[in-house]
Amino acid sequence: MESETCIAELENDIRALRKQLIQKVQQLKTLKKHFQKNCINKLNNNEIARYSRQIILSGIGVQGQLKLKRASVLVVGAGGLGCPSSLYLAGAGIGRIGILDYDEVELTNLHRQLLHTESSIGLAKVESAEAFLEQLNxxxxxxxxxxxxxxxxxxxxxxxxxxxxxxxDNVATxxxxxxAxxxxxKPLVSGSALQxxxxxxxxxxxxGPCYRCLFPNPPPPETVTNCGDGGVLGAITGVIGALQALETIKIILGNEGVLSGRLLLFDGQQSTxxxxxxxxxxxxxxxxxxxxxxxxxxxxxxxxxMKATDKDSHLSLLEPHERITVQEYKxxxxxxxxxxxIDVRGANQFEICQLPASVNIPIDDILKNRRTDEILEHVSRMTTSASMPVFIVCRRGNDSQLAxxxxxxxxxxxxxxLPRDIVGGLHAWTRGIDPDFPIY
Ligand SMILES: [Zn+2]
Structure with missing residues (x-):
């Protein structure tokens, strides 16, 4: 009983200290804000030393650095592009940086979203990014x-x-x-990275033109691939994110060469x-x-x-009789x-994990009719009296519907x-049948 009271007391103490900490951090922020507002026309010694390597550039100087200090930039998305761009903007001394994101940090983010760490999994991305950037500058x-x-x-x-x-990373946004x-x-510095x-x-x-000048109408939803489906290498988002920071800095400085009316294409395979x-x-x-x-x-x-999130969207193309649940399949x-x-994921994904006795025929091969004869032949060869049922599976149940x-x-x-798709794909299999089946 005594130790229970002791634990409760300690927990209360910790709660009170946490509350105090939050209040102090807030106080400090307000003070800093006040201080910054009062000295937007000169650089303090910390700033002079910190930014000296860029201040000595002919295109920047003290006046350029003050422009950066007085500027404000909103980075929408704290993911693959938002991490490197906000990192370089913070490093360069943009006076006020807004980070907007609705999402939480997941393990699948960490290979490219390098402001977040293993210990920030489950935290809001904006919190995790804020903590990192405040430590930097x-x-x-x-x-x-x-x-x-x-x-x-x-x-x-x-x-x-x-x-x-x-x-x-989505068309609606x-x-x-x-x-908006x-x-x-306001100028919009737009980047994208895939594969x-x-x-x-x-x-x-x-x-220069706007996005609508170039694309008056949105593309059909099934033609859009996001990083969750198509994959992306972290170094590619790093390159594009860093370039977004560079364009932003050039706009603030009023320098020439801003990428307006031009599109930069980066091919990471060929390095061009x-x-x-x-x-x-x-x-x-x-x-x-x-x-x-x-x-x-x-x-x-x-x-x-289309949904306005970077989360995987769920297509709904088929009628109920064209589908089967993981429980029914089991x-x-x-x-x-x-x-x-038939597992219609790409060969690399098939290699990660697969259901027993599944045959890998990637969706591209099916849609381009490269291997459809093979499927038809296989089914008619195996069929005796009634036609053998064919099921299609993919990672999340979108490509399987297209197939x-x-x-x-x-x-x-x-x-x-007729063939049927497995609703929700392998993700549904992990959720509903086998929790040890890898999820990615
Ligand atoms: Zn326009």
């Missing part, structure tokens, strides 16, 4: 926005900053950021950079032209028919029912019973 202010950017909050948040860095930046007249390639450009700067000239501002652009039809933000998820397998299980939609007419033509 105590002379600047870091502001966090732990929220999902939406049409309701975008203008309110973006108007607090001079320049916006798009470090997200790209349109949202573009339109046009409405608020071994990256892209970079600056929208709405110096009379290419610079494409983009079309100029579209005379009838819906948002940035004289007679723009869009004068306020819209519902971007509806406009793009039952068939346990009974030893003859069947064919079923593609294969069904071919099966129908051959008089075979």
């Amino acid at each position: 105590s002379q600047i202010e870091i502001v966090t926005h732990h929220t999902q950017l939406s049409s309701d909050n975008a203008l309110r948040i973006l108007e607090l900053y001079d320049i916006i860095v798009d470090a997200t 790209r349109y949202l950021l573009n339109d 930046c046009i409405l608020l007249n 071994l390639e990256g892209q970079l450009t600056v929208y709405n700067y110096n009379g 950079f290419r610079n494409l000239k983009l079309r100029s501002k579209k005379a009838d652009c819906a948002v940035c032209s004289e007679g723009a039809s869009l004068t306020k933000l819209i519902d971007y998820e509806q406009f793009c028919n 039952e068939l397998a346990d009974k030893g029912v003859p069947r064919m299980l 079923v939609r593609h294969l069904s007419p071919l099966f129908q033509k051959s008089g075979m019973s």
Whole structure:
């Protein structure tokens, strides 16, 4: 009993100390903010020493460093691009950096999102990023926005900053950021990275085009690949994120050579950079032209028919009778029912883990009809009286639906019973059947 009281007392003490710590940190922040505001027209000794290697550059100087100090930048997304870009912006002494992200740190982030560490798994990404950046540079202010950017909050948040860095990975947010930046007249530094390639450009700067000038209409959802599906190498996001910081710094300094009206393509395989000239501002652009039809933000998820998150989205292409649950599949397998299980993931993913007796035929081969004959032949060879059931599985149950939609007419033509997809793919298998099956 005595020790229980003792534990409770200690826990109370710790809670009180934590509360005190939070209050002190807040106090310190307010004081620093006040102090910074009062000396935006000169550099202190810490700043002179800290930034000396860039101050001595001819394009920067003391006046340039003061411009950086007075500037504010919002980095939208604290992931693969947001980590390196905010790191270099903080290092360079941007006076106020906002970090916006709704998500928490996961193990699958750590190979590329290097502001986060193993000990920050489960923490909000904005908190983890803030802690890292404050350790790097105590002379600047870091502001966090732990929220999902939406049409309701975008203008309110973006108007607090001079320049916006798009470090997200989804089409709906790209349109949202573009339109909000046009409405608020702010430059948008846009980057993307996938697999071994990256892209970079600056929208709405110096009379250059906006995202909508180039892409008036969103692409079909099934043609969009994100890093969760397509994969990405951390060094690629590092390159593009660092370049986003560079463009941002050039805009603040008013230097020439800003990547407006041009698109930089980085091929990490060949180590080549290419610079494409983009079309100029579209005379009838819906948002940035004289007679723009869009004068306020819209519902971007509806406009793009895609979720505005970088999380894996769930397609819903098939009817219930074209699908089977992991539980139903497990039952068939346990009974030893003859069947064919096609795993449509790429060969590298198939090598990570696979269900017993599955055959690997990647989705690309199916959609391009490269190996569909093989499937049809295999099924008709194995079939005795009734047609042998064919099931399709992938990682999360999206590609498997595309495969079923593609294969069904071919099966129908051959008089075979139609293929079905396993709902939720291997992720559902781990969740519902075998918790030891690897998840990635
Ligand atoms: Zn436009």
